[in-house]
Amino acid sequence: MPAAFLALLRRDLLLAFRRRTELLFPVAFLLVVVSLFPLGIGPGPALLARIAPGVIWIAALLATVISLDGLFRSDFEDGTLEQFILSGHPLTLIVLAKIVAHWLVAGLPLVLLSPLLAIWMNLPMESLGVMILTLLLGTPILSLIGSIGVGLTLSLKRGGQLLSLLVFPLYVPVLIVATAAVMAVSDGLPYGAFLGLLTAGLVTCVTLAPFASAAALKISVS
Amino acid sequence: MKTDKARKNPLVMFIHKLGSPPWFYGFTGKFIPWLWAVFAVLTIWGLYLGLFKAPPDYLQGESYRIMYIHVPAAWMSMMIYVLMAIMGFIALIWRIRTMEIMAMNSAPIGAAFTLIALATGSLWGRPTWGTYWVWDARLTSELVLLFLYLGVIGLYKAMDEPRKAARAASLLAMVGLVNLPIIHFSVKWWNTLHQGSSISLTGSKIDPSMLWPLLIMAVAMKFYYAANLITRSRVTLLEQDLRKSWTRTVAEDATGELKS
Amino acid sequence: MLAVSKISFERYFEPVFQPVSFKLEAGRLLLVTGANGCGKTTLIRVLAGFLHPSAGAYTCDAGSTAYVGHHLGIKDDLSVIENLRFMRDFLGVSSRNCKDVVIRLGLGRVSDQLARTLSAGQRKRCALGRLLLGNSELWLLDEPYSNLDQQGVGLVDDILTSHLSAGGACVLATHGKHRPEWASSHDYHLVSGAVEC
Numbered sequence: 001m002p003a004a005f006l007a008l009l010r011r012d013l014l015l016a017f018r019r020r021t022e023l024l025f026p027v028a029f030l031l032v033v034v035s036l037f038p039l040g041i042g043p044g045p046a047l048l049a050r051i052a053p054g055v056i057w058i059a060a061l062l063a064t065v066i067s068l069d070g071l072f073r074s075d076f077e078d079g080t081l082e083q084f085i086l087s088g089h090p091l092t093l094i095v096l097a098k099i100v101a102h103w104l105v106a107g108l109p110l111v112l113l114s115p116l117l118a119i120w121m122n123l124p125m126e127s128l129g130v131m132i133l134t135l136l137l138g139t140p141i142l143s144l145i146g147s148i149g150v151g152l153t154l155s156l157k158r159g160g161q162l163l164s165l166l167v168f169p170l171y172v173p174v175l176i177v178a179t180a181a182v183m184a185v186s187d188g189l190p191y192g193a194f195l196g197l198l199t200a201g202l203v204t205c206v207t208l209a210p211f212a213s214a215a216a217l218k219i220s221v222s
Numbered sequence: 223m224k225t226d227k228a229r230k231n232p233l234v235m236f237i238h239k240l241g242s243p244p245w246f247y248g249f250t251g252k253f254i255p256w257l258w259a260v261f262a263v264l265t266i267w268g269l270y271l272g273l274f275k276a277p278p279d280y281l282q283g284e285s286y287r288i289m290y291i292h293v294p295a296a297w298m299s300m301m302i303y304v305l306m307a308i309m310g311f312i313a314l315i316w317r318i319r320t321m322e323i324m325a326m327n328s329a330p331i332g333a334a335f336t337l338i339a340l341a342t343g344s345l346w347g348r349p350t351w352g353t354y355w356v357w358d359a360r361l362t363s364e365l366v367l368l369f370l371y372l373g374v375i376g377l378y379k380a381m382d383e384p385r386k387a388a389r390a391a392s393l394l395a396m397v398g399l400v401n402l403p404i405i406h407f408s409v410k411w412w413n414t415l416h417q418g419s420s421i422s423l424t425g426s427k428i429d430p431s432m433l434w435p436l437l438i439m440a441v442a443m444k445f446y447y448a449a450n451l452i453t454r455s456r457v458t459l460l461e462q463d464l465r466k467s468w469t470r471t472v473a474e475d476a477t478g479e480l481k482s
Numbered sequence: 483m484l485a486v487s488k489i490s491f492e493r494y495f496e497p498v499f500q501p502v503s504f505k506l507e508a509g510r511l512l513l514v515t516g517a518n519g520c521g522k523t524t525l526i527r528v529l530a531g532f533l534h535p536s537a538g539a540y541t542c543d544a545g546s547t548a549y550v551g552h553h554l555g556i557k558d559d560l561s562v563i564e565n566l567r568f569m570r571d572f573l574g575v576s577s578r579n580c581k582d583v584v585i586r587l588g589l590g591r592v593s594d595q596l597a598r599t600l601s602a603g604q605r606k607r608c609a610l611g612r613l614l615l616g617n618s619e620l621w622l623l624d625e626p627y628s629n630l631d632q633q634g635v636g637l638v639d640d641i642l643t644s645h646l647s648a649g650g651a652c653v654l655a656t657h658g659k660h661r662p663e664w665a666s667s668h669d670y671h672l673v674s675g676a677v678e679c
Contacts, residue, residue: 007571079553173408
């Protein structure tokens with residue numbers, strides 16, 4: 001099994017690399033969305049600083065949902081997914097391998113771009129560290145929970161539209177905790193508990209979400 | 223693939239029989255009118271007590287009476303989601319079609335209760351706080367719950383094959399159920415984080431004379447759910463089994479009754 | 483190896499095919515024939531485990547099952563050799579030499595080309611590589627001859643012959659005219675809803 005896990009991870013990274021221009025779309029989307037806020041609300045630095053944690057996190061949510069659609073779609077359409085199901089390897093580990101690969105090419109860029117977004121939104125510099133940490137812990141949670149929604153909407157033609165409706169309610173706790181952590185820094189309050197919650201959430205999702213995604217995939221293939 | 227050995231336990235046998243569409247149809251047909259009747263009686267009684275007999279609140283005056291609809295509706299919206307997810311779980315694991323049907327038919331009823339809770343909550347907020355909407359913990363939770371319901375309904379309607387759609391929507395309902403306490407607590411906590419003190423529409427204590435109508439309405443709404451769910455499910459069963467022989471028998475019996 | 487008892491499958495509450503029963507022993511091929519839309523693909527997918535039968539049961543004591551269906555299960559963005567290498571690594575049979583398999587499949591010249599640039603027949607051959615790379619005892623093939631030229635058809639028959647003589651079994655669905663020369667003791671003809679034996 002470990003060999004298969006690594007083979008799949010390598011394959012997905014190779015496939016992403018072969019289509020590397022497409023990887024830029026969620027990144028571009030993230031930048032566009034964040035830049036819309038000053039345009040729509042006004043560039044007042046104090047206001048931007050107040051809403052910065054929420055704006056950056058909401059943009060991360062949107063960008064994740066956009067990028068998630070490709071998580072299983074290609075494998076579903078060309079029959080590779082069926083082969084995974086048939087292979088006898090635990091589907092949960094297969095799902096996990098794919099999510100890891102997906103996060104590396106779609107989630108990690110969000111984390112790396114966050115300093116730029118922080119500057120745009122006038123996020124206080126002392127909050128940046130925690131911001132990056134919340135994204136580092138939180139974006140994998142978004143990918144994991146999102147994979148369940150992707151699995152369920154896989155056989156739909158316009159699955160992407162329904163996907164947002166399905167996963168956004170499930171994202172609410174992550175959004176609340178992550179933004180609370182960042183805001184706690186600028187308010188001078190302790191933020192450790194929030195980060196602890198995010199970590200606990202990540203561990204829970206890593207162990208539980210793949211089961212739900214695997215079940216969803218089996219339903220979609222039938 | 224193993225075949226299940228039916229244990230002779232009467233409860234298991236009952237559940238097993240419920241899985242048979244004709245048996246389900248026949249069995250529920252016997253008491254459906256009673257469910258509707260009890261609902262009607264309880265509602266009239268509860269509303270009479272709540273709207274006319276219960277004393278006005280010392281803080282809010284008469285406007286608090288909307289609580290007799292708002293609170294039971296909110297309770298129902300959550301209870302139905304839990305039931306929907308449980309029925310979905312049974313449907314998913316044991317592939318029982320009547321469970322699939324009941325789970326999927328529960329979704330619109332639950333969504334309706336959520337809408338009622340939101341609308342009445344909004345109307346209640348107007349005389350109490352002066353605005354039609356306030357992001358308190360309960361209303362915000364109800365809103366997220368509405369989105370969860372819409373997701374289940376949307377997913378079910380989006381797929382073509384009904385049994386596959388029901389399984390997918392059931393899985394979604396189960397995932398939503400696991401998340402529901404987490405969402406609930408995080409919203410409650412978010413509310414205290416941002417507003418300092420927790421605001422609640424219902425206030426701290428409820429006088430017994432105000433409590434009775436509330437409980438009666440709560441029970442009445444449970445009967446409504448049961449009656450509505452079973453009625454819808456019977457119709458769905460007939461629609462799905464249009465080509466089977468048992469529906470023909472039902473139609474013949476019904477037209478026979480009409481003629482005689 | 484495969485014992486099927488009164489399997490049926492419903493879609494939109496209508497049966498796709500009438501109940502099917504058969505037994506398949508090692509070294510045997512079961513041919514499933516019938517017009518388009520009579521449920522051959524559905525039956526194969528039920529046997530593969532993707533679909534859960536509405537009624538009936540089946541037991542399969544094959545070690546593992548290989549399936550080549552309408553969707554080929556190869557990645558367009560990988561080359562032939564990369565696809566085969568992934569199949570081999572994923573299935574865990576690292577002893578097979580992919581280059582030999584490529585030659586056997588007749589894809590030697592296009593080995594490094596991306597699968598999207600290949601013809602339909604070449605893609606089919608690449609997909610069939612799965613059968614050569616794996617160790618599966620039971621093969622489920624849905625229209626294996628489609629898109630293949632004369633040589634390709636011969637290749638499939640060769641592969642099948644080796645597989646069956648080595649003790650494997652196969653369920654093969656086809657609507658085309660070509661039948662393997664040594665068609666088995668059973669020959670299932672699904673006629674949308676009715677079964678002829």
